[in-house]
Amino acid sequence: MKSVDFSNPLAVKILNKALLHHYYGIKNWEFPDKNLCPPIPGRADYIHHIADLLGENNFGTIPIGNKITCLDVGIGASCIYPIIGVLEYDWKFIGSDIDPKSIASAQNIINSNSAIKDKIECRLQKNSEDVFHGIIGKEDKIELIICNPPFHASIEDAQKGTRRKIKNLSGKKVKTPELNFAGISNELICEGGEYQFIQNMIRESKKFSKNCYWFSTLVSKQSNLKGIYKLLENIEANQIKMIPMETGNKSSRIVAWTFLSIEEQKEWIETRWKIQS
Numbered sequence: 001m002k003s004v005d006f007s008n009p010l011a012v013k014i015l016n017k018a019l020l021h022h023y024y025g026i027k028n029w030e031f032p033d034k035n036l037c038p039p040i041p042g043r044a045d046y047i048h049h050i051a052d053l054l055g056e057n058n059f060g061t062i063p064i065g066n067k068i069t070c071l072d073v074g075i076g077a078s079c080i081y082p083i084i085g086v087l088e089y090d091w092k093f094i095g096s097d098i099d100p101k102s103i104a105s106a107q108n109i110i111n112s113n114s115a116i117k118d119k120i121e122c123r124l125q126k127n128s129e130d131v132f133h134g135i136i137g138k139e140d141k142i143e144l145i146i147c148n149p150p151f152h153a154s155i156e157d158a159q160k161g162t163r164r165k166i167k168n169l170s171g172k173k174v175k176t177p178e179l180n181f182a183g184i185s186n187e188l189i190c191e192g193g194e195y196q197f198i199q200n201m202i203r204e205s206k207k208f209s210k211n212c213y214w215f216s217t218l219v220s221k222q223s224n225l226k227g228i229y230k231l232l233e234n235i236e237a238n239q240i241k242m243i244p245m246e247t248g249n250k251s252s253r254i255v256a257w258t259f260l261s262i263e264e265q266k267e268w269i270e271t272r273w274k275i276q277s
């Protein structure tokens with residue numbers, strides 16, 4: 001049977017290019033091979049789940065169009081979430097990243113595809129310990145924050161993860177896996193791993209509680225959920241949602257929270273989305 005060699009990073013990249021071209025009309029999706037190459041279905045899943053969440057607030061209709069602003073924390077070199085969000089729902093995007101090369105690469109993708117041009121703004125995060133400071137302005141109003149956080153705490157951790165992935169996909173054991181299968185190290189690694197990153201994000205989110213409707217992040221480790229809920233309760237999030245995601249044999253989840261009261265949510269929708277849907 002003919003199939004794609006999912007343990008070969010180049011094969012996976014070509015498949016992803018074809019999917020983006022066929023389903024979204026993206027003709028130019030170029031970024032360095034050493035960068036993380038995102039699987040399209042899993043990324044599309046996040047966008048659709050978070051769109052459904054907005055729909056729940058809007059009597060079951062997903063709000064579309066450029067009145068909806070989404071901030072992708074860690075846009076990456078591939079610009080993947082904004083591409084899907086713009087082409088599926090015509091939302092406006094801000095993409096932040098700490099890596100100037102990733103920002104330049106995302107900008108290059110935006111400039112070379114007319115369908116997404118002028119709909120995505122890249123902003124460089126100058127302080128790797130910050131998530132929202134320096135990115136969200138005082139007057140900004142953002143409907144959605146999305147984030148696929150760096151999840152490994154160290155290079156050894158990242159290598160272990162890559163080795164496991166290659167073994168599951170190809171049945172082969174590899175001693176020194178090419179990290180490029182899963183992205184260059186600093187894309188995937190941060191001090192304290194996923195939990196620390198999300199902890200920083202939650203703490204900072206409180207300071208931007210009136211600028212954003214829904215904050216959200218992927219949580220790849222189920223065992224991190226308990227601590228995350230506790231943190232969210234401690235900082236008095238008004239609503240917390242957990243959305244399970246299953247793609248193939250990979251299970252993950254989105255955690256979303258808002259500080260807006262029901263009254264504030266109603267006012268937000270009245271003033272910003274009324275002419276949508």
Ligand SMILES: C[S@@+](CC[C@H](N)C(=O)[O-])C[C@H]1O[C@@H](n2cnc3c(N)ncnc32)[C@H](O)[C@@H]1O
Pocket residue numbers: 036037038073074075076077078080081096097098099102125127128129130131148149150151186187188190
């Ligand atoms: C796992 S990658 C996700 C890339 C892309 N969004 C995707 O899903 O394929 C994490 C990204 O977060 C970026 N990053 C790390 N710390 C950050 C911070 N404090 N603010 C914004 N981006 C950050 C990394 O440079 C990297 O591009």
